Amino acid sequence: MLEAIHLTKKFGELVAVNDLSFKVDENQIFGIAGPNGAGKSTVYNLITGFYPFDGKLLFNGKNIAGKKPHQIAKMGIARTFQVPRTFPSLTVEEALSVGSRFGDGNGFDSEYVDFLLHFLNFEEERSCNTGALDLLGKKKLMMGAALATRPKLLMLDEPMAGSNAHEIQELMDFIRRINEEMGVTIIIIEHFMKVLTELTETLLIIESGAKIASGDPEDVTNDKQVVECYLGDAYASDN
Template sequence: MLKLTNVTKKFGELTAVNSLSFTVSKGQVFGIAGPNGAGKSTLYNLISGLYPFEGAISFNGKEIAGLSPHQIAKLGISRTFQIPQIFPSLSVEKSIGVGNHFGSREGFEQDYVDKVLEFVNLHDKRHAMVGQLNLLDKKMIMIGAALATKPEVLMLDEPMAGSNAKEIIQLMELIQRINRDLGVTIIIIEHFMKVLTELTEKLLIIETGTEICCGDPVEVTGDPRVIECYLGDGT
């Protein structure tokens, strides 16, 4: 479904992503982890069309290099960010509606916005101003806006950051429902290895933009190279 082949991104002398190749299958929950500065968010930016790169990225057999972020979104790839990207002065409903306006291939659909509000459990707060809500609600709004584009692939960038144990459980349950009930393929960057081993079917570990290990999450987290580069650094 999503295939990266020898993808490389350099910023001057710094190689942020180094000849990465992997494939995400339809319906999969695919995890990406690594220490801070490993190139994880840069990788998302390349897939999203924010930066040019060397190598190839294809989605459903179509090469997406050179496409703009809105063109990639309309193809069916949506994403979230580590820090919620929201519209503080808009209502919850209008914020999610922006996603539907921006990315839906069928044009704006109020019924679908209503469905998303129900799905992320924000229907009771639909008229609240986003800037007045707590961090968890803001994350739900960002995920809801991404879902409103009707993605085939949803890329989540550290969705658990800043969340307490109860909120992490809520977010994990939401991600599982997105995958199971909506049939959306999930790619998730996360620092919490327990979250990744419980959620994902395949896990990629990178360090300084280079693949360290990729495969079954339990096996990957037990790999000595992974323990040394990631689990052993205290993060």
């Protein structure tokens, strides 16, 4: 579904993404991890059209290099951000409706908004202002607003940040449902390695914008270079 080919991004002398290549298959949950400053969010910004870059990005066989963020969204790629972003003056239903109107070009679909309210378990909150939701609710709403655009690929940026163990499990179950019940391919950036090993089918580890390992999550987390540069000896001894 998505293929990055020799993806490179420089900010002056800083090489933020360094000759990075990877593939994400349709209906897959694909994980990306690495140390702080490794270039993970920059990769997301390249895929979603926020920065120009060198190399190629193919989405369903079409090169999306040079496309604007709104054009990429209409092609079927949606994303969330590390800090939940909502419209605090809108109701939950109105916030989802914004995504539905923007989405894939087919216009507002009230039935699909109703479906998302049920899928998110937000029927009782549909008339509540989004600003009144707790952190978990805002995270789910941000995913729901992205889903309202009817994406083929959903990119999640550290969705577990700030969550407790119960919330993490709920979010993991929700992400699995998005993938399995809605058929949406997912890329997830996450620092909680156990979340990635349980949730993803393929895991990519990057450092200084370059790939250091990719493949089955269990194999990747046992890779000597990954342990040395990212996970540390404590992780290795625990596993």
